[in-house]
Structure formats: structure tokens, C-alpha cells
Amino acid sequence: MIYAALENGATRIFKRSIPLDEILSYEELFTLPSYTSVKDFINQLIFLDNCPFGVMHIQTKEIDQYYNRIQSYIAKPPWIYSSTGLYNDFSLTIYQGLLYGLFNLHSTYYRPYADPVQDPTWRWWQNSRKAQHYYFYMASNKLSKAGLYVETYDFRKKYDTLEFDRTPDIIYLDKGKWYEFTIYLTVNTGKESDEYEINQAWMSVQVSSPDYILAVLGRQELLSGGNLIYRAFILDRSFYEGQSLSGEDLILVSVSIKVVNSDLACFSEFGNQVTMQGSIQLKIYVGCPPGNRLAFDIAYTLNYSISKNNVYFDCVEPDEIPCFYYQHLFYPFFLIQDMVTGDSDRFLGRYTFKVIGGGPYKKTNIEYFTQQEILMYNSVNYRKSYTSIWITAEDKPGVEYYTNQGFLIFRSDVFGIRWICQKNSPCNDVSAQGLKGPEYFFVIEVSNRGIDTSTYCDYRLEFIIHLHGLPLNPHRGLLFMLVTLSILWFILISYVIYRCYLSWMQRKVKAAATIDPMILPTRSYAKLPNIYHRGVKSSLDVHARR
Structure with missing residues (x-):
């Protein structure tokens, strides 16, 4: 009151x-x-x-999206042709449906294969962009049938969020990663009334959990300008135990950086608002950052396989699933795709490669294996049972590392695979259909759980490949060979019998067509044997004498 x-x-x-x-x-x-x-x-x-300083300014080196892991989209409303410029129920319904579709794409986007563009809306508009100029021309001349126009470029993912004058509200750090920024303190503002002593301006840093985060401040004095430069370096100390899924089981660490003796003493005015300055509070999450995923790089895998095998045999009926020839070595490559920034880097960590399912000829025939079958088909502990589906491509491999269950640990220098399909494996005895060779679909699981020490992220990727040109089972192949040889011998013997019978029939026909020489014309005497000629001549002489 x-x-x-x-x-x-x-x-x-x-x-x-x-x-x-x-x-x-x-x-x-x-x-x-x-x-x-x-x-x-x-x-x-x-x-x-x-206050021991005049003005404090912060400058970061990278955009906030690298650390706060916030994904941004651009979703502008459709163009309308109304003279009032107001949206009606129809245009608002269209816009609401587009937003719902965008949210649905974002929440359900999961592809084991690497897309050329790491944007869920890319597959949404990839076919419409071919006729984009046509639709734009129709909309510019108000010829669109619906009375509105949706620009495909207005619905996309935003990667160019540029903010370099503030620290992110939240920072995510993976194993061994760091965050750094620069703090500028102006001691000499140029005003006669503002007099500060450069030796009285010092900064300190406090960490709530120093076991996980190391924070370092570097001081640089610019005596000529009366300014101070502090470089803050915040590093993960790699003490986080285990691995976790993306964005889960994170550890929160608070970092406080402030100017000494600036509490409730330093203020800055922006318009009618007065805010305190001199301190920076950071919330850091240690663990696997959200927005990262492991993807199978189809394009580079195919190109590398072609360069290694000098040839590429595609399937007779290719589809979206990558197809590989059985006799060729398989060199899979994987990417770590950042769904926040759009960057892709080659995955160079350690991982296990397992065949966890499969089926012949069609995807609908795929069946997942049991845990015991996965061990039998992929572990070196069961090599004596002749159930292996694959082995390493190296003829003379170096030092190989295996898990306790006998799964081979792949590295950046050991990643080639040779398909063998031993006699007790599911892909061994695949019968051919028609003129096509045996084909098989494999479900592959790639995981770095418990073996990769380069990241806190627990990556697991499951994808399907199509393998064609599988060899036949030896018994089935022997049977096919015997049947083929039997057919060939049957055809050959039939042909020989046919030729012999045809020659015999020709002789029979010639013998049956032979005529009595007494009634043969005179012009054919020259073709008869000599004995025949003598007999005819003697007979003629006898008749003449009579």
C-alpha cells in the first residue's frame, strides 16, 4: 500500500x-x-x-546446434491468392496437415541406409522437386486449382542457425569432446568517469563434478587497449562408465564461470531491462548426445567393392535393397550421421558383425535366428561344426580380437568379409528357381556395445542385403550334374541310333527300288557292271545268229 x-x-x-x-x-x-x-x-x-570491469562479451567458435542438439525445421504456411490475405478453413487445414506430416516424419525417421540428404523431408519432396518450376509458374499466375500453393523449400530442416555471441543453454559432450569459447572483458571503456584497474579483474571457474569435467581458463591481457581475453576450455575426462543409447542415461554437470567480486555488483542495461553480468552458468550433459545414428553407406560400399573386385554383378531383378555377388569380397562401410547439423563422418570405431536372420529369394521368407543359431553361424567357437556363413577376407590376417562369445571385433583396418556358407549353415542348400541362381537375403546386425572405447554411444544397426549367385550344395550339385550328364548321354546315344537307323533304312530303300536289268533302257547299260554287259552281249549274238 x-x-x-x-x-x-x-x-x-x-x-x-x-x-x-x-x-x-x-x-x-x-x-x-x-x-x-x-x-x-x-x-x-x-x-x-x-564492478571490476566495464563490459563483458562472449564469442563462440561453432554454432549452438553442435552442442545443444536442438533440431530446427522451417515450416511456412502455404501461399494464398485471397485479396484480403487471410487464411480460410481449407488453407488452415492444409497447413495443419503439413505440420502433422512433418512431425510424423521427424518422429518416425529411421533408415538403416544413409540418405544423400540427412533430412526427413527429402524423401517427402524428392519427386515433386522435379516439377517445382512448373508448379511455381502455375502459382505465380494464380492458376493453381486448389487456390493455394505449397513451396517445397518452405518445409525443410534448418542447419544454418548462426549464434556466436552467447553460450548454449545446454551442452552435450561425448567421450573426449570439448567445448571452448572466448570471453572479452573491457576494462577501459574510454569514458573519464569509468576507471578500472586491469589487475582487479580476474575470473574463476567452479565445476560441480570435477571427476567428469575439466575446466581451464586462459588469461591474456591487452594493455594497449585495456582489455582482457579469457579462453574457456571445457573437456570431458572420459570417466563416464559404460555406454548408453543416444540421449539416455546422461550425467548433469554444472560449470560456473564468473568474474571475482562481481556478484550483485555488475549490471548491464538493455532498454528498460537491467540484468546482471559477470557470471556464466553452463549445464553440461556427459554421455551419448542425442541426434546421432549409425547408417550403412551403400554408395561407398558398392564403389569400394567394384574397385577391389574389378567388376560388379547386380541382381537380375534389382530393388532398393543393395545386392552383392557371392563370390566377391564384401567390404561394408558405415557412417555416423548427425541429424542435428547434417554432418556425416566415417565410423572408425570397433564393432561386431553378425548375421541374425535370413531367407531365400524374397524378403517375406526372412526368419530371425535364435540366440543359439546366431552363435553357431557367426562365432569362431563353432567353426568345427561347419555352420559358419562368413569369414574374414584377409588371407593372412594380423592380430585378431574376439569377444567372450567368439565374435570377431572389426576395426578400421579389418573389415572385409568372405561368404562361405558351410554345409550346416542355412544358406548352404538353396535350390535354384528356374534359370536364376540361388539367392538369399541376410539380416545383418552391427553393434559396438561393450567393445568400442572411442564413444559413449551404444550404436546398433540392423539392415538387409541381397546375395545372389550362391553355389549349390555338393550333393545337390552332384545330382544335377548326373542328371545333366544323363540327359546329354541320352541325347547323344539317341542321335547315334537315329543316324545308324537312317543309314540302314536308306540301304533298304535302295535295295527295294532295284529293277530287273532286262527291262532297263539301253542308255543305262554303261552304268552296269562289266559282267552284266557281257551277258547281255552274248544273248544278243545268239538271237542274231538265229
Whole structure:
């Protein structure tokens, strides 16, 4: 309640809300030494400035998205042709449906294969962008049938969030990663009334959990300009135990960086707002940052396989699933895709490679293996049972590391695979269908759980590959060979019998067509044997004598 005297001499009580939090923030000011000065017959209460610096400015080296892991999208409303420029129910319904589709793409986006563009909206608009100029022309001339136009570029992921003058509200640090920024303290502001001593401005840093985070401040003095430069370096100390999924089981660490003796003494004015300055509070999460995923790099895998094998045999009926030839070595490559910034880096950590399912000829025939079958088909502990599906491609491998269950640990220098499909494996006895060779679909699992020491992230990737040109089972192959040879021998013997029978029939026909020589014409005498000629001549002489 406020008791005030009005100009007409009356008094009145007013009810006003007092900003208690703001008044208490200035409590330190009233304890400072003060004096009064008389100017123009008006008493003014002037407080001494107890802040050890003038202005503090922060500059970061990278955008906030690298550390706060916030994904941003651009979703602008459709273009409308209304003279009033107002949206009706139809256009608002369209916009609401587009937003719902965008949220659905973001929440359900999971592809084991690396896309050319790490944006869920890329597959949404990839076909429409081919005719984008046509639709834009129709919309520019107000010829769109729906009375509105949706620009594909207005719905996309935003990667260019540029903010370099402030620290992120939240910082995520993976194993061995760091965050650094620069703090500029202006000691000499150029005003005669502002006099600061450069040796009185010092900064300190406090960490809530020093076992996980190391914070270092580097001081640099610019005596000519009367300024101070502090470089803050915050490093993860790699003491986080185990691995976790992306964005889960994080440890919160608070880091406080402030100028000594600046508490409740340093303020900055922005318009009508007064804020305290001199301290920086950071919330750091140690663990696997959200927004990272492991993906199978199809394009580079195919190109590398072609360069290694000098040839590439695609499937007879190719589809979206990558297809590989059985006799060729398989060199898989993987990417760590950052869904926040759009960056992709080659995965160089350690991982295990397992075949966890499969089926012949069609995806619908795929069946997942049991845990015992996964061990039998992938572990070196079961090599004597002849159940292995693959082995390493190296003829003379160096030092190889295995898990306790016998799974080979792949590294950046050991990643080649040779398909063998031993006699007791599921891909061994696959019968051919028609003129096509045996084909098989494999479900592959790649995981770095418990073996990769380069990251806190527990990556697990499951994808399908199509393998064609599988060899036949030896018994089935022998059977096919015997049947083929039998057919060939049957055809050959039939042909020989046919030729012999045809020759015999020709002789029979010639013998049956032979005519009595007494009635043969004279012109054919020359073709008869000599004995036949003598007999005919003697017979003619006898008739002549008679």
C-alpha cells in the first residue's frame, strides 16, 4: 500500500505490486559508500561503481546446434491468392496437415541406409522437386486449382542457425569432446568517469563434478587497449562408465564461470531491462548426445567393392535393397550421421558383425535366428561344426580380437568379409528357381556395445542385403550334374541310333527300288557292271545268229 498526497491537497492510499525480487537484487548497492552532490539545487544520490570491469562479451567458435542438439525445421504456411490475405478453413487445414506430416516424419525417421540428404523431408519432396518450376509458374499466375500453393523449400530442416555471441543453454559432450569459447572483458571503456584497474579483474571457474569435467581458463591481457581475453576450455575426462543409447542415461554437470567480486555488483542495461553480468552458468550433459545414428553407406560400399573386385554383378531383378555377388569380397562401410547439423563422418570405431536372420529369394521368407543359431553361424567357437556363413577376407590376417562369445571385433583396418556358407549353415542348400541362381537375403546386425572405447554411444544397426549367385550344395550339385550328364548321354546315344537307323533304312530303300536289268533302257547299260554287259552281249549274238 502506498500513501500519497495529491496536487489538490487530498491524500489517498494506492495499491501497488512491489517487484521484490528486483529490489533484493539491488540490495548490495545500498551497502556501498555513497555521497550526495548538489546540482541545480537538486539533491542526487550517486552510488560508487564496485564492478571490476566495464563490459563483458562472449564469442563462440561453432554454432549452438553442435552442442545443444536442438533440431530446427522451417515450416511456412502455404501461399494464398485471397485479396484480403487471410487464411480460410481449407488453407488452415492444409497447413495443419503439413505440420502433422512433418512431425510424423521427424518422429518416425529411421533408415538403416544413409540418405544423400540427412533430412526427413527429402524423401517427402524428392519427386515433386522435379516439377517445382512448373508448379511455381502455375502459382505465380494464380492458376493453381486448389487456390493455394505449397513451396517445397518452405518445409525443410534448418542447419544454418548462426549464434556466436552467447553460450548454449545446454551442452552435450561425448567421450573426449570439448567445448571452448572466448570471453572479452573491457576494462577501459574510454569514458573519464569509468576507471578500472586491469589487475582487479580476474575470473574463476567452479565445476560441480570435477571427476567428469575439466575446466581451464586462459588469461591474456591487452594493455594497449585495456582489455582482457579469457579462453574457456571445457573437456570431458572420459570417466563416464559404460555406454548408453543416444540421449539416455546422461550425467548433469554444472560449470560456473564468473568474474571475482562481481556478484550483485555488475549490471548491464538493455532498454528498460537491467540484468546482471559477470557470471556464466553452463549445464553440461556427459554421455551419448542425442541426434546421432549409425547408417550403412551403400554408395561407398558398392564403389569400394567394384574397385577391389574389378567388376560388379547386380541382381537380375534389382530393388532398393543393395545386392552383392557371392563370390566377391564384401567390404561394408558405415557412417555416423548427425541429424542435428547434417554432418556425416566415417565410423572408425570397433564393432561386431553378425548375421541374425535370413531367407531365400524374397524378403517375406526372412526368419530371425535364435540366440543359439546366431552363435553357431557367426562365432569362431563353432567353426568345427561347419555352420559358419562368413569369414574374414584377409588371407593372412594380423592380430585378431574376439569377444567372450567368439565374435570377431572389426576395426578400421579389418573389415572385409568372405561368404562361405558351410554345409550346416542355412544358406548352404538353396535350390535354384528356374534359370536364376540361388539367392538369399541376410539380416545383418552391427553393434559396438561393450567393445568400442572411442564413444559413449551404444550404436546398433540392423539392415538387409541381397546375395545372389550362391553355389549349390555338393550333393545337390552332384545330382544335377548326373542328371545333366544323363540327359546329354541320352541325347547323344539317341542321335547315334537315329543316324545308324537312317543309314540302314536308306540301304533298304535302295535295295527295294532295284529293277530287273532286262527291262532297263539301253542308255543305262554303261552304268552296269562289266559282267552284266557281257551277258547281255552274248544273248544278243545268239538271237542274231538265229
